[in-house]
Structure formats: C-alpha cells, structure tokens
Amino acid sequence: METLLAGELKSFGAQSPRVAAGGVGFSGSWETCYRANLWSRLASRVLWCITEFEYASEDDIYAAARAVNWFDLFDVNRTLRVYVTAQKSPVKSLEFVTLRVKDAVCDRFRDDVGRRPDVDRADPDVRVHVFLEDKRGVLYLDTSGEGLFKRGWRMQTVEAPLRENLAAGIVMLTGWKFEQPLLDPMCGGATLLVEAAAMARGRAPGMKRSFGFEKLDSFNGVLWKSLREQAAQPAKQAPKLALFGSDSEATALTAARRNLAAAGVERWVTLEASDVLSRKAPAESGVMIANPPYGERIGESEELSRFYPKLGDALKNNFAGWNCFFFTADRRMEKLIRLQTARRTPLYNGALECRLYEFRIVAGSHRG
Numbered sequence: 380m381e382t383l384l385a386g387e388l389k390s391f392g393a394q395s396p397r398v399a400a401g402g403v404g405f406s407g408s409w410e411t412c413y414r415a416n417l418w419s420r421l422a423s424r425v426l427w428c429i430t431e432f433e434y435a436s437e438d439d440i441y442a443a444a445r446a447v448n449w450f451d452l453f454d455v456n457r458t459l460r461v462y463v464t465a466q467k468s469p470v471k472s473l474e475f476v477t478l479r480v481k482d483a484v485c486d487r488f489r490d491d492v493g494r495r496p497d498v499d500r501a502d503p504d505v506r507v508h509v510f511l512e513d514k515r516g517v518l519y520l521d522t523s524g525e526g527l528f529k530r531g532w533r534m535q536t537v538e539a540p541l542r543e544n545l546a547a548g549i550v551m552l553t554g555w556k557f558e559q560p561l562l563d564p565m566c567g568g569a570t571l572l573v574e575a576a577a578m579a580r581g582r583a584p585g586m587k588r589s590f591g592f593e594k595l596d597s598f599n600g601v602l603w604k605s606l607r608e609q610a611a612q613p614a615k616q617a618p619k620l621a622l623f624g625s626d627s628e629a630t631a632l633t634a635a636r637r638n639l640a641a642a643g644v645e646r647w648v649t650l651e652a653s654d655v656l657s658r659k660a661p662a663e664s665g666v667m668i669a670n671p672p673y674g675e676r677i678g679e680s681e682e683l684s685r686f687y688p689k690l691g692d693a694l695k696n697n698f699a700g701w702n703c704f705f706f707t708a709d710r711r712m713e714k715l716i717r718l719q720t721a722r723r724t725p726l727y728n729g730a731l732e733c734r735l736y737e738f739r740i741v742a743g744s745h746r747g
C-alpha cells in the first residue's frame with residue numbers, strides 16, 4: 380500500500396515522498412497537507428513532524444517536548460491528548476512517557492502564558508504523537524484528528540468490517556477499471572462497494588468530516604474553503620458504473636443499504652440476498668472482490684475448510700470470464716479452493732497478516 384500511497388501523495392503536490400514500512404514521509408505546503416487529508420483514500424493519518432531528538436531516558440523525552448514552542452502551534456484553550464508508540468525503546472512504561480510528554484506541553488504553556496491546556500482523552504482538539512525507536516524519537520502534531528478511515532458514511536457496522544482505507548487500497552490493487560462490472564458477493568456492510576463507487580465518481584473521501592488541522596493556529600480557512608469548493612464540483616467525466624453486492628445475511632444487506640445511501644452511491648449498486656455458492660454472475664465478465672470471514676469464531680474454521688472447495692467449484696461453474704480477488708487472513712484458502720492462484724499480495728489488516736488472492740476464472744480452470 381505504501382507505494383500506492385506515495386503515488387497519491389505526489390498527485391497532491393507532496394515533495395520527495397519516501398516510502399517506509401507502514402507509511403510514507405513527505406514534505407509540502409499546507410495546501411498539500413489539506414489535500415492529502417481531504418483526498419487520500421489510503422492514508423490513516425497525516426502527521427506533521429515537529430521535532431526529532433536523541434534520548435536515553437524519560438527525562439530526555441520530557442526535555443525535547445518542553446523545548447517546543449507549543450504556544451505558536453495551538454491555543455491554550457484547545458484540549459489535548461498525547462499518544463506514544465515505541466519500537467525497541469528502552470523506556471519501561473509508555474504510560475509514564477505519555478504523562479511526561481503531557482506534563483512537558485502543559486509546563487511549557489504555563490511558562491509562556493500562565494495557563495495550561497486541558498486533557499480530553501475522548502475527543503481532543505489536538506493530538507500529539509510520539510514515536511520512539513531505540514535511541515531516537517519523533518514528535519508529531521496530528522493534522523487529521525480522527526483516523527482518515529472515518530469518512531462519515533458508516534451508519535451501521537457488520538461483524539468484522541474492513542477499514543475504509545484498506546478497502547480502497549484493495550480495490551486499487553485489483554486493477555479494476557471503472558467501466559468493468561464489479562461484484563462483492565459477501566459484501567457485509569458494503570465497504571468495498573462504497574469505496575469503489577466513491578473512487579470511480581471522483582468523490583473526496585474527506586468531504587463529510589472535520590480535521591485536526593482546523594484546530595491549529597496555522598489554519599488557513601480561506602485556502603481550506605476553496606479546496607472544499609473544488610472538491611464539491613461534480614466530476615466532469617463520470618463513468619457509468621455497474622456495481623453489485625450480495626450477502627447471505629439479511630442484517631448485512633440492511634447495513635449495506637444504509638451505508639451506500641449515506642455515502643450517496645446507492646444508485647450505482649444493485650444489492651441482492653444470495654449465497655455466493657449459488658448466485659449467478661451479473662455480467663459476462665468483471666471483477667469480483669470479497670472478504671470472507673477469517674474463521675476466528677469457534678467452529679468457523681472447520682466450516683471454512685468445507686466452504687473453500689465449494690467456492691472454487693461455484694466460481695468455476697458460474698464465473699468463467701471473471702477475475703476474482705479474495706482478501707483473507709486464512710492462508711488455507713489458497714490450497715483448499717483448488718484453483719490456480721494468479722497472484723498473492725501480502726497485506727496487513729492492523730497487526731493481522733493477510734493475503735489478497737487473485738484467481739482468474741476460465742472455463743475448466745480446476746486444478747487437475
């Protein structure tokens with residue numbers, strides 16, 4: 380995903396994007412930052428690097444945080460929360476570091492203006508992130524606020540919904556062309572379909588939400604208004620879309636319907652109740668993308684091992700001409716489905732290692 384994200388960032392005007400594990404570093408103007416927040420389908424957050432420091436103890440981290448001119452960055456009336464993450468760091472307690480950094484920010488404010496900001500753990504105005512490696516730390520201000528996967532269209536969740544940015548990335552990785560029919564036959568709350576439709580219609584994913592940068596002193600309301608106005612313009616060359624979703628559970632379809640409507644893309648998506656094992660293809664050829672259950676629930680694992688060969692048969696019988704992608708953490712799928720794998724892409728769903736499998740279905744594609 381990082382390479383795709385670097386491409387997205389370049390299109391927003393990012394300078395020298397640098398791909399790292401789990402993220403992309405870049406430089407750019409506030410305009411680039413606002414665009415990345417408003418338009419990125421893949422990023423989880425856009426963090427503004429405030430200071431980098433070497434440290435050996437909690438006191439060094441406190442000193443680095445206290446050295447920042449916080450008063451130039453946000454108003455003392457804003458509420459605050461500090462988040463600390465670490466990799467190979469010698470510090471004993473991340474909770475203690477969190478407290479020390481919060482103290483450093485508050486102490487510095489007290490020195491400068493005689494008052495300190497309040498902490499709000501549930502819905503802070505300003506989020507400070509500290510990342511610690513073994514000897515080096517980085518302190519960021521969060522320009523996104525809530526994670527960017529929160530697009531504001533999810534009305535109802537089903538069990539194990541995909542994150543919106545992961546779903547968008549999966550759709551991109553399949554190479555689906557907007558003119559092609561797209562089917563998710565295990566659609567749950569329709570995350571993949573909403574993201575695919577929004578992408579094809581050129582909708583800005585951040586139009587329905589607010590952002591952390593709006594709470595910072597650097598906020599440029601005029602620039603932000605003009606970027607939002609541009610994003611609200613209807614796409615000039617919107618393709619005709621043929622999206623299809625189905626699920627065997629009525630509750631999932633209710634959630635899908637509500638989410639598609641909230642996202643304003645329901646008119647392009649045909650939903651139906653059906654089992655993937657018996658449903659027919661809605662077009663002669665197209666792209667199927669699905670995210671089957673992973674098998675964490677008791678009994679589900681055995682059920683899935685019986686399901687995969689039947690799925691392979693169903694694809695062969697009903698979906699010749701289709702390119703089928705399955706995103707799962709269950710690595711047994713590849714063998715048990717008994718189809719030739721065209722491609723397998725490793726991806727993470729949070730900390731869970733997953734695969735995106737591609738199977739190209741042609742008549743008689745059964746192995747052996």
Ligand SMILES: C[S@@+](CC[C@H](N)C(=O)[O-])C[C@H]1O[C@@H](n2cnc3c(N)ncnc32)[C@H](O)[C@@H]1O
Binds near residue numbers: 537567569655
């Ligand atoms: C992990 S969830 C999909 C979540 C979805 N990607 C989302 O983001 O909301 C798996 C879905 O597969 C559906 N499902 C399980 N077995 C099925 C079958 N045989 N036919 C159709 N749908 C099925 C479940 O009802 C569930 O909604």
